[in-house]
Amino acid sequence: MSDHTVVRRIDRADPDVIAALAEAGVATVYEAQGRKGLLDPGVTPIQRGARIAGSAVTVESAPGDNLMVHAAVEMLADGDVLVVALTEPGIHGMVGDLLAASFMAHGGIGLIMDSAVRDSAELNEMGFPVWSRAVHSAGSAKASAGSVNVPVKIGDIAIAPGDVIVADDDGVVVVPRDEAPTALEAAGERLAREAGTRARLEAGELGVDFYGLRDKLAELGVEYRDET
Secondary structure, three states: OOOOOEOOOOOOOOHHHHHHHHHHOHHHHHHHOOOOOEOOOOOEEOOOOOOEEEEEEEEEEOOOEOHHHHHHHOOOOOOOEEEEEEOOOOOOEEEOHHHHHHHHHOOOOEEEEEEEEOOHHHHHHHOOOEEEEEEOOOOOEOOOOOEEOOOEEEOOEEEOOOOEEEEEOOEEEEEOHHHHHHHHHHHHHHHHHHHHHHHHHHOOOOHHHHOOOHHHHHHOOOOOOOOO
């Protein structure tokens, strides 16, 4: 059996759950699911103001070779996010505006790239959001086998096909598909708590009092003085 596979069918989370996770945002979802699933800050948005969530269509690719990225386009469904991981580090611009146009034509709403992209101005004009390690013009070959819709890793974070990807200006967080409803419930509870906290802080209550930090300051030996 080949080590290289393209899986045609994957399970996806409920679209309403995915949409609600997008509204909650990366920071809230990350905290709500126990501070896990957050990609390292090297994977950063190349635009500002984009907020998406979708099911992961995963690609395992050789660095500097986008053959399997092309193969993955056929596997996209409406609302999917393409997640490209590399077999070893690389920084070639493996996706540009032409591939992005193909993604969009097949329902893709965004790209998470463990490498670089190119044509950033065109990608922004197209309204196709990208989170990548860099923007770089070095081109790619189309010669190396890989896999589509298999478990991959970006940094220390494992991503399975069909997991929910939430991405915005704060980065990218991965929610395991079968944990998406629980993560959404926890995110809603967190947002409700934050609304109450925000109201009290906006009314003038100090964080050191609200969070009970005065005892901690004293425990750590912090002294208040009227003069230096």
